[in-house]
Amino acid sequence: MLKKNHIQSLLLCMLVLSLVMVVSCGKQAPGPGEAADQPGMTESELSDAERAAREAERQAAIEEQEIEARRKAEQEAGLTAAEARQQFVNEKVYFGFDDSALSPEARDALRDKIEWLRANPDRCVIIEGHCDERGTDEYNLALGSRRAESVKSFIVKSGIDASRLSTISYGEERPAVEGSNEEAWAKNRRAEFQFTRCR
Amino acid sequence: MKKSSRVFFKIIACAWILVFGAICQTSAADYDYINISEPFSQKVPIAVPVFKSMSVAPEEEQIARDAAGQLAEALAYTGYFKLIDHGAFLERPAEKGVTMEALNFKNWRDIGAELLITGGVRYEAGVLQMEFRLFDPFRAELLVGKRYTSPADDVRQMVLRFADQVIARLTGRQGLFDSRIAFVMGDADGKAVYTCDFDGRNLRRLTKPQPIVVGPAWHPNLGSIAYTAYTDDRPEIYTVNISSQEVTKLVDFEGINITPAWLPDGSGLAATLAFEGDEEIYLLTREGKVDKRLTKSWGVDVSPSFSPDGKRMVFVSSRSGSPQLYVKEISSGRIRRLTYEGRYNTQPDWSPGGDRIVYSGMKDGSIDIYVVDVNTGEVSRLTRQAGDNEAPSWSPDGSMIVFSSTRTGSSRLFVMTASGTNQRMLLDMDGKQQLPDWSPARAN
Incomplete structure (x- = not known):
């Protein structure tokens, strides 16, 4: 019983090995200069304009695909354009105490927003930075600014035009929820998005 | 306070300084009443009896009482002083007089008053005149004397101006009463x-x-x-x-x-x-x-x-x-x-x-x-x-x-x-x- 199994395994191994060899032989790349030296084959430079046009075409196609994908995703999620827009505004980005660094959750939320901004290139937004009630007023105004700037910088790095984004800090002046407990504070340490007229 | 009345005060105050100048000059640089490095650890006992009505005008009594109260309040605000209760006073400058000659400093030393402020009020023909004196009963010495005159009813301004003089005299620094x-x-x-x-x-x-x-x-x-x-x-x-x-x-x-x-x-x-x-x-x-x-x-x-x-x-x-x-x-x-x-x-x-x-x-x-x-x-x-x-x-x-x-x-x-x-x-x-x-x- 054991012996028979061993023989079968050996045969299987040999079969696999031979297959691998056949595949790698077929994929063997030509040596340097071989392709160009082949008779009957020509090579020419594409003009810059042509290349740019193709690149633009390629980008447009990708963009179209993205928009289509987004539309499909939205449809599948049951989201109309208006709902997507609403979600863009409603979804907030949260921060830790005395922190303006973006958590993985915050980055995820921002990636959604970046997609929406890509899909809606004619929209401009104000990024609001907010703080919880702890801490002192002036420092919180500066910290709110830092949070808004940190969000803006993340979005700009993804390729969204900086001129579409502006920032404002409200410090601790406009809490999202009232209350003096960790639950309320966590909801108040946030960045919010509002639409604005493009400059 | 209006600027004009402030200037007016200054002129009057300057004139008054001339009167008392000779006495004040001798100890002008002596600020040991209040220990600047530990000013609040030991409060200086101070007596601020009711001011004296200088003429017969009926308004004066009320002003005299209010002004003394306001001055005591302002000085207490600084945290430098401990006000001595009026019930402990052994003499009444409002009746006896507010000048060095009229006062018996022993009466103030006996109740532990390291400082004494007396004041007089004159209110005639709509012109308010107040005079203030800060004494050291233990040295029987006048430390600051000022007279203020104003056509307006500026009791608070006069009181605070003198309070600033008191602090300046005792600490060598400008007070905070006009801040x-x-x-x-x-x-x-x-x-x-x-x-x-x-x-x-x-x-x-x-x-x-x-x-x-x-x-x-x-x-x-x-x-x-x-x-x-x-x-x-x-x-x-x-x-x-x-x-x-x-x-x-x-x-x-x-x-x-x-x-x-x-x-x-x-x-x-x-x-x-x-x-x-x-x-x-x-x-x-x-x-x-x-x-x-x-x-x-x-x-x-x-x-x-x-x-x-x-x-x-x-x-x-x-x-x-x-x-x-x-x-x-x-x-x-x-x-x-x-x-x-x-x-x-x-x-x-x-x-x-x-x-x-x-x-x-x-x-x-x-x-x-x-x-x-x-x-x-x-x-x-x-x-x-x-x-x-x-x-x-x-x-x-x-x-x-x-x-x-x-x-x-x-x-x-x-x-x-x-x-x-x-x-x-x-x-x-x-x-x-x-x-x-x-x-x-x-x-x-």
Whole structure:
């Protein structure tokens, strides 16, 4: 019983090995200069304009695909354009105490927003930075600014035009929820998005 | 007080000094009544008996009683003195007389009065005249004597002016009785910049109510207050003229424009701006144009306050990961960290004496007032277990500190001595009072 199994395994191994060899032989790349030296084959430079046009075409196609994908995703999620827009505004980005660094959750939320901004290139937004009630007023105004700037910088790095984004800090002046407990504070340490007229 | 009457006071006071001059000169440099290094540890017993009505005018009695009461209150406010109860007095200057000749200093020594103030009131043909004398009963010596005359009913102004003379005579420093406190008050209508006298009286609203107002800061000439407001829906720095209440936009860069602080000579101001994408402190001209950038570190740099000579600046920076105080020497650009205790130290205010900085620090979730020695770095805590205590600001003579506290619920203004004693509410009123800034000393 054991012996028979061993023989079968050996045969299987040999079969696999031979297959691998056949595949790698077929994929063997030509040596340097071989392709160009082949008779009957020509090579020419594409003009810059042509290349740019193709690149633009390629980008447009990708963009179209993205928009289509987004539309499909939205449809599948049951989201109309208006709902997507609403979600863009409603979804907030949260921060830790005395922190303006973006958590993985915050980055995820921002990636959604970046997609929406890509899909809606004619929209401009104000990024609001907010703080919880702890801490002192002036420092919180500066910290709110830092949070808004940190969000803006993340979005700009993804390729969204900086001129579409502006920032404002409200410090601790406009809490999202009232209350003096960790639950309320966590909801108040946030960045919010509002639409604005493009400059 | 109107300017004209102030000038008038000065003239009269000068004349009076001539009368007493010879006596006063002998001990002018002798300030040992109040121990400047530990001024609040031992309060000086002082007697302020009812003033004397000098003529037969019926109004005088009331004024004499009120004025003595107001003077006693003003002096007690400083935390330097212990008022001796009227019931203990062995003689009544209001009947016997208020001059050195009429007084029996033994009567005052026997009740432990290290200082005695007598006053006289004359109210004739609508002209108010008051005279004040500060005595040392133990040396049987007149320390200060002043007479004030005014056609207006200026009892409070006269009393406070003499109180300033008393403090100047006893400590060698100008008093705080003509100082004012700027602050932000918020109610259902919004927030606005207000001012009140050193003791909370004469409340005035300077600006229209708006959704958000922060950081009022006196100009060193006391003629205007700079502050940040969202008048145009974003934080920009404005100034409001104290007398005309005219508001001017001063700094409006992209991003935040907050925490204005004037150079002590008024030649410019520092503020935190973020137009370069990062919160940095800039030195601005008096017209609000950028002169130079004073900080250069990623993260928050905010809340500048200058040393009295304008050569150094303390500010808050998060460069080490948490907000801490740093001192920058303006000429060399050298920066050193000042606070190491705690993870949250903000709102510094440099003392008029130049040796200390008061600030708010967070520990175990509550915010308290601390003082740090600029040279040694030694920290002392001034408030504890009494809500959140924020935004401290020195009185112009450095003897007191105003701050906001939530110890009674909503944010209220409180004052205390520079060593943290005599903590009391400055203004008992509705709404939320915060971010006080005590006016700087009047330039002479």
